[in-house]
Amino acid sequence: MFNNKLDYWMEKRGLKNKHISKLCGVSETTFSKWRQNKTQPDIEAALIIANALSITVDQLINGEEED
Secondary structure, eight states: OOOHHHHHHHHHHTTTTHHHHHTTOOHHHHHHHHHSSSSOOOOOHHHHHHHHSSSSSHHHHHHHOOO
16 A cells, blocks of 8 residues: 555655655645545655655555665
């Protein structure tokens, strides 16, 4: 699931909801809903999240690990 992959990468990079939600231009509540798998980000937000985590959208969605 997306939220498990998001949690994995955020923990690995040491980033918090506040930081990424600000980059995406959404509230912490909205970002929290993404992490809880209640809603999903649009593709633009997914790209911003992936960039903030220094990974590809594919890694974020499919859970591929770093090389």
